[in-house]
Amino acid sequence: xxxxxxxxxxxxxxxxxxxxxxxxxxxxxxxxxxxxxxxxxxxxxxxxxxxxxxxxxxxxxxxxxxxxxxxxxxxxxxxxxxxxxxxxxxxxxxxxxxxxxxxxxxxxxxxxxxxxxxxxxxxxxxxxxxxxxxxxxxxxxxxxxxxxxxxxxxxxxxxxxxxxxxxxxxxxxxxxxxxxxxxxxxxxxxxxxxxxxxxxxxxxxxxxxxxxxxxxxxxxxxxxxxxxxxxxxxxxxxxxxxxxxxxxxxxxxxxxxxxxxxxxxxxxxxxxxxxxxxxxxxxxxxxxxxxxxxxxxxxxxxxxxxxxxxxxxxxxxxxxxxxxxxxxxxxxxxxxxxxxxxxxxxxxxxxxxxxxxxxxxxxxxxxxxxxxxxxxxxxxxxxxxxxxxxxxxxxxxxxxxxxxxxxxxxxxxxxxxxxxxxxxxxxxx
Numbered sequence: 456x457x458x459x460x461x462x463x464x465x466x467x468x469x470x471x472x473x474x475x476x477x478x479x480x481x482x483x484x485x486x487x488x489x490x491x492x493x494x495x496x497x498x499x500x501x502x503x504x505x506x507x508x509x510x511x512x513x514x515x516x517x518x519x520x521x522x523x524x525x526x527x528x529x530x531x532x533x534x535x536x537x538x539x540x541x542x543x544x545x546x547x548x549x550x551x552x553x554x555x556x557x558x559x560x561x562x563x564x565x566x567x568x569x570x571x572x573x574x575x576x577x578x579x580x581x582x583x584x585x586x587x588x589x590x591x592x593x594x595x596x597x598x599x600x601x602x603x604x605x606x607x608x609x610x611x612x613x614x615x616x617x618x619x620x621x622x623x624x625x626x627x628x629x630x631x632x633x634x635x636x637x638x639x640x641x642x643x644x645x646x647x648x649x650x651x652x653x654x655x656x657x658x659x660x661x662x663x664x665x666x667x668x669x670x671x672x673x674x675x676x677x678x679x680x681x682x683x684x685x686x687x688x689x690x691x692x693x694x695x696x697x698x699x700x701x702x703x704x705x706x707x708x709x710x711x712x713x714x715x716x717x718x719x720x721x722x723x724x725x726x727x728x729x730x731x732x733x734x735x736x737x738x739x740x741x742x743x744x745x746x747x748x749x750x751x752x753x754x755x756x757x758x759x760x761x762x763x764x765x766x767x768x769x770x771x772x773x774x775x776x777x778x779x780x781x782x783x784x785x786x787x788x789x790x791x792x793x794x795x796x797x798x799x800x801x802x803x804x805x806x807x808x809x810x811x812x813x814x815x816x817x818x819x820x821x822x823x824x825x826x827x828x829x830x831x832x833x834x835x836x837x838x839x840x841x842x843x844x845x846x847x848x849x850x851x852x853x854x855x856x857x858x859x860x861x862x863x864x865x866x867x868x869x870x871x872x873x874x875x876x877x878x879x880x881x882x883x884x
Contacts, residue, residue, distance in 0.1 A: 474498060479599035482517060483539040486510040486684050489786070497539075499600050499676070501683045509782065510684050512539045521703055521734060524695075529554045531588055531692040537728060538692070539685045540595040548623050549594055550616075552580045552587035553692050557700040557848075562816035567833050571846040573706070575697055576819055577853065582643065584775075584822075584853035585718070586616035589689035593678035594620050596685035602676035604629055608665035609679075610658050610714070610775050611640030612822075612853050617678055618647035629675075631661050637774060639857050657769055659779050679715075690718045694725025697848055698735050705729070705740045707845035710832045712824045712852055713744040713753055713798065714776045716783030722850075723790045743841065744787050744798035745831035747771035747823075751800035753784040758798075762788060772803045772861045773823040775853065797840050805830040807865050810855060820855035828852075 475497065485494040490508030501510055519536050527533025528545065531553035535544050555577050564572035577585040590613070597605050605621040606629045607613050614630040621628025630644050634653040645651045654661045662680075669680045678686045698705055705726055711719040723742055729735045746754045749771025756764045764784040769777035781787070791798055801809070806823055809830035814820050821829070828849050835841035855862070872878035 475599045478541050480512070480539040480596070480685070481541055482514050482536060483512045484515050485513045487513040499596075499681045501681055512684050512688050514539075516728065516732060519732060519734075521699075524699065524734075531591060531689065534692055534695045537695070538592060539688055540592060541599070544595055547595065547598060548625070549591050550581040550587050550620050550623055552591055554696060555579050557697060558817060558819070560817050560849075563813060563829070566812065566816055567843075568836055569832075569841075569843045569847050573697075573701075573846075573848045574813070574817060574819060575693065575848055575850045577693070578819065578821065578825075578851055578855075582612070582615040582619045583857065584612035584616065585690070585693065585850075586612040586853075587620070588692050589613075589686045589717075590616040590620045590678060592689035593617075593676070593682050593686035594624055594626075596682045597626070597676035597678075598624070600676065600682070601674075602682075603627065603674035604672075605676055605678070606630065606665070606668075607678045607680075608632075608658065608661040609644075610777055611636050611644075611857065612775050613679065614644040614651070615640060615647070615857075618644045618651070622647045631665055633657055633661055633774075637858055637860060639859060643857065657779065658777055659766070687717045687721055690721035691725035691728070693718070693850065694722040695729065697722075698726070698729055703735055705735055705738060706848040707739075708741045708743065708796075708841060708847040710743045710745055710828050710835070710841075710847065710849045712776055712828045712850065713746050713784075713787055714778045714781065714824075716744070716753060716781045716787040718850075718852075719744055720783050720786045720790060723794075740794060741841075741845075742790050742794045742796040743831070743835060744791055744796070745828045746798065746800040747773040747776055747806060747827050748800045748802050749773070750777045750779060752779065753781055753787050754798045754800040756784070756798075757788055757791065764788075771806075771823075772858070773806055773827050774858075775822065775824045776827060797835065799831045799834055799838075799840070801827060801830040801834055805834070807862055809833070810862050811865060813851070814855070819851060821851045822853040822855050822858040823861050824853055825851040825855075826861070 488503035493505040530551040560572045580587040629650040750769035766780035806826040810826035
């Protein structure tokens with residue numbers, strides 16, 4: 456008996472004769488349009504041929520037990536039966552991301568007034584962000600589709616992850632970033648690849664260029680363009696891990712940063728799959744999205760009660776969230792409204808304060824995206840939107856060493872003293 460997780464029951468367009476090998480995408484059966492439900496064969500496709508809506512992976516998932524998952528490796532491949540990857544995925548060189556720590560954040564919880572708070576800390580992934588998860592799935596798809604170049608447009612973390620994964624896999628890698636990106640993120644990409652390309656413009660300009668290249672060049676796999684459906688599935692592993700680490704149950708509330716919005720939609724998809732497979736109890740949960748005021752088009756639409764997301768020109772220190780035209784924004788609205796959640800935004804100063812607060816309460820140095828999530832959680836509690844009596848998880852997506860400039864002016868030495876005991880006493884410490 457198997458559980459079917461698909462977008463529609465439409466017939467699938469036939470697979471080309473020169474398509475991928477049998478089992479290349481595991482238990483995935485098709486790519487399904489999120490708008491009209493039309494299905495196409497598994498391949499390097501990302502837009503519906505009928506309505507041009509976005510495609511995502513549809514599965515026929517086998518019955519699987521908690522014990523089978525727990526017996527797997529301590530990385531995302533313990534969930535390989537639920538991902539678009541082959542059964543022999545562990546044999547292919549990759550960065551083996553995932554199964555990061557879920558920390559009980561009692562100190563932060565006390566300061567925010569939340570009775571039971573957890574931090575899912577993805578800063579301990581191989582390149583110190585959650586992007587290693589999605590890139591691992593994209594790399595598998597690129598291999599199976601016989602890509603010759605592994606590439607991406609990026610606001611930084613993705614470029615780091617793609618460059619490192621490409622080096623590990625021995626495939627030519629090219630990454631494109633905005634030229635004003637934080638210097639640590641540029642270095643973290645350039646150390647892994649000699650093909651780092653800085654583009655004068657914001658992320659949306661970089662993404663447009665990548666789409667043009669993907670349409671013109673043969674054999675290029677852009678992780679978040681022409682293999683995006685497979686790439687996006689990697690974010691599901693965050694949801695799987697949270698549920699498993701909580702003892703195979705779903706949290707009551709979860710706060711997730713929103714850039715393109717894909718991470719939030721896939722965590723929700725993971726929760727729904729776990730329910731359908733009988734791995735967790737079916738219960739209500741609330742999903743909240745976190746954005747920066749300098750790039751908060753989804754938060755603006757949520758507050759206005761509309762489905763129309765108006766693109767904006769990003770102006771925020773949270774560059775990893777600086778996507779002015781979020782591809783999955785409409786689906787973020789659907790999920791947060793369906794689950795009685797919300798999408799909120801905070802200022803750059805609040806983001807800086809969130810970074811410092813998480814560091815000084817839980818010993819976690821987060822980048823600006825994590826500072827945004829902490830600050831939004833604080834704001835949601837203060838405004839009465841988030842219930843402080845319910846078990847809550849916040850996601851930290853990356854390490855603060857990538858965005859040092861954001862807080863370098865906020866913290867400093869408490870005192871500079873002579874090397875004497877008298878000088879120390881004079882500080883009053």
